[in-house]
Amino acid sequence: MNIFVGDNAQGKTNILEAITILALTKSHRIGNNPNIIMFGRNKCKINGVIKSDKIISNLEVEIIDDLKKLRINKTDIKKVSDYISHLNIIVFTPDDLEIIKGSPNIRRNLLNIQLSQLDHDYIKYYNEYNKLLKTRNEYLKILFNNSIADNNYLDIITDKLIEKAIFIYQKRKKYIDFINMNINECFHAISKERGLYIKYNTNINLENFDYESIRKKLKHFYKKNYMKELNYGMTIYGPHRDDFNFEFNDKDLKIFGSQGQQKLAILSFKLSEIPIFKEYCGTEPVLLLDDIFSELDIKKRNKLLKIINLDNLQCIITTTDLKNINKKYIENATIFNVKNGNIERK
Numbered sequence: 001m002n003i004f005v006g007d008n009a010q011g012k013t014n015i016l017e018a019i020t021i022l023a024l025t026k027s028h029r030i031g032n033n034p035n036i037i038m039f040g041r042n043k044c045k046i047n048g049v050i051k052s053d054k055i056i057s058n059l060e061v062e063i064i065d066d067l068k069k070l071r072i073n074k075t076d077i078k079k080v081s082d083y084i085s086h087l088n089i090i091v092f093t094p095d096d097l098e099i100i101k102g103s104p105n106i107r108r109n110l111l112n113i114q115l116s117q118l119d120h121d122y123i124k125y126y127n128e129y130n131k132l133l134k135t136r137n138e139y140l141k142i143l144f145n146n147s148i149a150d151n152n153y154l155d156i157i158t159d160k161l162i163e164k165a166i167f168i169y170q171k172r173k174k175y176i177d178f179i180n181m182n183i184n185e186c187f188h189a190i191s192k193e194r195g196l197y198i199k200y201n202t203n204i205n206l207e208n209f210d211y212e213s214i215r216k217k218l219k220h221f222y223k224k225n226y227m228k229e230l231n232y233g234m235t236i237y238g239p240h241r242d243d244f245n246f247e248f249n250d251k252d253l254k255i256f257g258s259q260g261q262q263k264l265a266i267l268s269f270k271l272s273e274i275p276i277f278k279e280y281c282g283t284e285p286v287l288l289l290d291d292i293f294s295e296l297d298i299k300k301r302n303k304l305l306k307i308i309n310l311d312n313l314q315c316i317i318t319t320t321d322l323k324n325i326n327k328k329y330i331e332n333a334t335i336f337n338v339k340n341g342n343i344e345r346k
Helices: 012-024 094-101 104-118 120-145 151-191 211-224 226-232 259-272 274-281 298-311
Strands: 002-005 043-052 055-064 067-072 075-077 089-092 196-201 243-248 286-290 315-319 334-339 342-345
Touching: 002 012, 012 043, 012 055, 012 089, 012 104, 012 286, 012 315, 089 259, 094 104, 094 259, 104 120, 104 151, 104 243, 104 274, 120 151, 120 226, 151 196, 151 211, 151 259, 151 274, 151 298, 196 259, 211 226, 243 259, 259 274, 259 298
Parallel strands: 002 315, 002 334, 089 286, 286 315
Antiparallel strands: 043 055, 055 067, 067 075, 196 243, 334 342
């Protein structure tokens, strides 16, 4: 456990952001890509030495204006899919409340990021799906404006799109099922309440997630809604319209939950991901917790630290102070002071 202590606006979050970019090639901050290059400069570089299972890797992300360069052991990596997963992370920040309150796109993005770390094929299939989706949307516009255009070509694109969609649906369902195996216990361990689970919502009302059921359902929706999609000039159905919501005692937390319950639900979600990484990658992820103590009362802070200690994770925490923290939970922690962007070990 590593704890970075300092007042606000001293650079604590920058440490976590740098680690996140090193792992995922982009920031954890929700919304449009933030400007991570220092004002007045045109580039930045992040280096990190990663040791996992006695293998040492030197990772590097360099951003020059809008160009991003990735390197592993000084070798250029062209595809993000070949870079991601060398450093697996789970991030919790105060902004994560938007996972519940924000748009479906935020929740889909969360699924895509985590699944990309776990499965090399996922990011490949997801990128191919998006390329086919763009092609299909463009061709729907052509068909709308040109009555003699070939519908057979649309069928070919649609069949290819369905193949990619099936893979994405199945991976997301398996991941959410795994989350649901753990999230209620994580929530109970911190809050002493039970009844939390994740509900996966597809816009084609899937009940079964086997290959043939998904294929038939998608074919049916595309055929039934051909004119509707033609008029809109876009593909309305598929995993690009997926969503999920947090249910507590069968009620949507977005509508019926307090802000405290929502924060704990998101934290429980993140903690539930830890055993997934152990199962699929054979290693623990690095847990990044930004300003976590300000989000929790004294009892919940200590319960969280107890959970983290039991998991024996590499954990990096930022906080403004360590008041009211049970000393036994941080006796083996390395503590750093952060001031004006400078870091000193305490």
